[in-house]
Amino acid sequence: MFDRLDQLTTELEACFASMEVDCFDAARAARLVSSGERVRRLGDAIRTIGVGQVERTNGWKGQGAKSISEWLATETDCARYEAQSVVVLAGQLQHLPVTQAALRSGTLSGAQAVEVARGAIVAPNTETQLLNLAKHATVRDLRDASSRVVAAATDEAERHRQVHKSRYFKSWTDLDGSFNVKGRMTVANGARVMAALKPLQEEIFKQARKSGAHERPEAYAADALMALCEKATNKQPSETGTKSIRPNAVINIRVDIDALKRGHTEHGEICEIAGVGPIPVATATEYLGEAFLKLLVMDGTDIRTIAHMGRAIPAKLRSAVEERDRVCQVPTCDMTMGLEIDHIVPFAEGGAASLENLVRLCKRHHLLKTHDGYRLIKIEASEGEICVAKETRWDWRAPPDLKRTG
Ligand SMILES: [Zn+2]
Numbered sequence: 001m002f003d004r005l006d007q008l009t010t011e012l013e014a015c016f017a018s019m020e021v022d023c024f025d026a027a028r029a030a031r032l033v034s035s036g037e038r039v040r041r042l043g044d045a046i047r048t049i050g051v052g053q054v055e056r057t058n059g060w061k062g063q064g065a066k067s068i069s070e071w072l073a074t075e076t077d078c079a080r081y082e083a084q085s086v087v088v089l090a091g092q093l094q095h096l097p098v099t100q101a102a103l104r105s106g107t108l109s110g111a112q113a114v115e116v117a118r119g120a121i122v123a124p125n126t127e128t129q130l131l132n133l134a135k136h137a138t139v140r141d142l143r144d145a146s147s148r149v150v151a152a153a154t155d156e157a158e159r160h161r162q163v164h165k166s167r168y169f170k171s172w173t174d175l176d177g178s179f180n181v182k183g184r185m186t187v188a189n190g191a192r193v194m195a196a197l198k199p200l201q202e203e204i205f206k207q208a209r210k211s212g213a214h215e216r217p218e219a220y221a222a223d224a225l226m227a228l229c230e231k232a233t234n235k236q237p238s239e240t241g242t243k244s245i246r247p248n249a250v251i252n253i254r255v256d257i258d259a260l261k262r263g264h265t266e267h268g269e270i271c272e273i274a275g276v277g278p279i280p281v282a283t284a285t286e287y288l289g290e291a292f293l294k295l296l297v298m299d300g301t302d303i304r305t306i307a308h309m310g311r312a313i314p315a316k317l318r319s320a321v322e323e324r325d326r327v328c329q330v331p332t333c334d335m336t337m338g339l340e341i342d343h344i345v346p347f348a349e350g351g352a353a354s355l356e357n358l359v360r361l362c363k364r365h366h367l368l369k370t371h372d373g374y375r376l377i378k379i380e381a382s383e384g385e386i387c388v389a390k391e392t393r394w395d396w397r398a399p400p401d402l403k404r405t406g
Helices: 002-017 026-056 068-076 080-093 097-105 110-122 124-136 139-153 156-165 187-210 217-233 257-262 281-287 315-324 363-371
Strands: 168-173 179-184 251-256 271-273 293-298 340-343 358-361 375-379 393-397
Touching: 026 068, 026 080, 026 097, 026 110, 068 080, 080 097, 080 110, 097 110, 097 124, 110 124, 110 139, 124 139, 139 271, 156 187, 156 281, 187 217, 187 271, 251 257, 251 281, 257 281, 315 358, 340 363, 358 363
Parallel strands: 251 293
Antiparallel strands: 168 179, 251 271, 340 358, 375 393
16 A cells, blocks of 8 residues: 555656756746645545554654654644644544545645644534635635634633633744744733734834835734833823824724624624634623724624715724725735725716615725726525635726736
8 A cells, every 4th residue: 555655656656756847937926836735635645544543553652752743743744733734633623534534635725624633523523514605715714713612612701711811922032033922812812912003003004005115914014012111111201182102003893783782602602802712701801991992893783784875984884894805805815904994886987876786805905996897796605515714705806908907
């Protein structure tokens, strides 16, 4: 059996070695990437399934490693966190044969399998739904859905307490002389950190774009942290009376009205900080009334019904669009910074400022849509799919005279 596997692997290696990738045109280069992905998925699946069996047979013991993840990290030259995640997934897959089969057949990537298994292991009845979701949703959306499943299945207050107990913030200097930080805290506290950073990050991003600089969002987040520290250390002596330059930090909490009344969530209900993760209803209630909070109550008086027939977008509607569209809504675009609100049916053509007609796009896609004839076409969700916050999916179409899409 291994002779055959070794032979095929050697053939695969020889095949790749003989390819003159430098001479590939764009189409062949793209095809090579998708071939690579197929091989990678298979490799991931073989490694994960293999690790499960190594664990069951104690195959890692007696070789100097303190744990199976340490053994795996040494054996496959991967980082410890990666090894840990493979070991956890391998253990979970023993109880999730359908997910295991999807990973083995290549329909599920390793990253998707991690998310599906994380939810399905605590609530097995959600396995099929999560697997269906994985077919079309981004890994980010899948992670959100899994977090909701986990939150619904565990005692929220206890989980919150445990996470809070394990909180830390530590720093160290690396061998290359760089300063590094790492931290862990509850979602609720993390959201406050991010809410303080986000407006500064947006501001730094806008200024960078104006001057023609293009850097990663994480780089601007680091700049935002510096800006925040500067503000804390250079406090103006007279902070009252003068115009406040304090950033407008906003945390969007989405919570089902019934959960809010009851004090905890029940199956399928949501209580989460948009874009960060689930929080206990008690924490959401604690935040109520604080100046920085905008509460978006799902159901009941649905924010979706607010429509405004002017060019201006009411603040409530704007924050609903912002919390719904956390990334540029063009499929495959992952831009989260400098997003602009677009009228899907243009205002000039009678398009309303309503939640259905507004969408957030990155600057490039907004320009393409406004001036170059690109369009967003709504894709109707099929029945039986797990609901990602009543999300709409879009198809991005080039104008008829252009073949390639942006
Ligand atoms: Zn975009």
